Amino acid sequence: MSIEAGWPQAYGRIVRDSVESTNAEAIRLAPTLTQPTWILSHHQTAARGRSGREWASPKGNFAATLVMKPTGTAGWASLRSFMAANAVFETLALHVRRSRLSLKWPNDVLLDNGKVAGILLESASLGDRIEWLAIGIGVNLSHTPGGVRDAAFPPVAVGEAIDVETFLTELAGFYATEEAILTEFGFTPIREKWLRHAARLGEVITARTQTDEITGRFETVNEAGHLVLSTPHGERRIAAADVYF
Numbered sequence: 001m002s003i004e005a006g007w008p009q010a011y012g013r014i015v016r017d018s019v020e021s022t023n024a025e026a027i028r029l030a031p032t033l034t035q036p037t038w039i040l041s042h043h044q045t046a047a048r049g050r051s052g053r054e055w056a057s058p059k060g061n062f063a064a065t066l067v068m069k070p071t072g073t074a075g076w077a078s079l080r081s082f083m084a085a086n087a088v089f090e091t092l093a094l095h096v097r098r099s100r101l102s103l104k105w106p107n108d109v110l111l112d113n114g115k116v117a118g119i120l121l122e123s124a125s126l127g128d129r130i131e132w133l134a135i136g137i138g139v140n141l142s143h144t145p146g147g148v149r150d151a152a153f154p155p156v157a158v159g160e161a162i163d164v165e166t167f168l169t170e171l172a173g174f175y176a177t178e179e180a181i182l183t184e185f186g187f188t189p190i191r192e193k194w195l196r197h198a199a200r201l202g203e204v205i206t207a208r209t210q211t212d213e214i215t216g217r218f219e220t221v222n223e224a225g226h227l228v229l230s231t232p233h234g235e236r237r238i239a240a241a242d243v244y245f
């Protein structure tokens with residue numbers, strides 16, 4: 001483990017050539033870790049996406065998981081998906097024009113309206129106490145994954161050979177800033193920053209939950225991180241869904 005200049009203090013870093021999934025690796029290592037730790041792998045053989053989907057993770061694309069033992073409730077810990085999305089946005093903005101980037105609730109990053117990055121949170125709790133949280137982040141840097149899984153948001157890539165270890169150092173720095181903001185000021189400024197980059201804010205969008213499809217005006221994301229839509233039947237607050245424009 002070599003730590004380079006610019007790496008945020010208090011965070012560990014593990015780099016692997018190939019693993020099944022950096023989230024699986026993070027969960028395996030969680031009991032032994034004494035500090036929040038980033039696990040980067042140059043290649044994943046069984047990367048996982050949200051809702052049990054697969055995630056293509058060829059060499060040249062970015063795949064890493066931050067594993068930590070946060071204090072507070074599981075709900076509070078899950079707000080870190082917005083912090084991760086903000087940090088990925090800022091990191092990508094070092095490499096492409098900011099105006100090409102946007103954020104899609106809950107935590108996708110879009111480049112020219114295609115999906116360039118996805119975030120998968122996994123956690124374990126004991127009662128209301130969270131034991132560990134794994135924030136898995138995949139970014140299509142060099143390669144556009146084949147096999148369009150979501151026709152509304154086809155995968156896109158930055159299309160540049162960006163060194164993944166350099167990308168991790170940049171990302172870890174931005175993420176550490178988000179943690180500092182959460183500690184000092186709470187979720188409000190993080191939520192406000194996320195909303196400044198939100199795709200389709202104020203427009204009519206559709207949220208598909210496991211049981212329901214809700215179409216309404218995208219009003220905001222509330223302090224719990226829930227999507228708020230105004231519909232002809234009143235305001236709906238949605239905790240988990242896939243969003244379509």
Ligand SMILES: O=C(O)CCCC[C@@H]1SC[C@@H]2NC(=O)N[C@@H]21
Pocket residue numbers: 020021022023024044046047048049050051053055057062063064065108117118119120136137138139
């Ligand atoms: O479905 C999504 O949008 C989330 C994709 C998350 C993929 C990343 S790649 C690094 C980490 N390891 C995994 O197995 N998944 C996440």
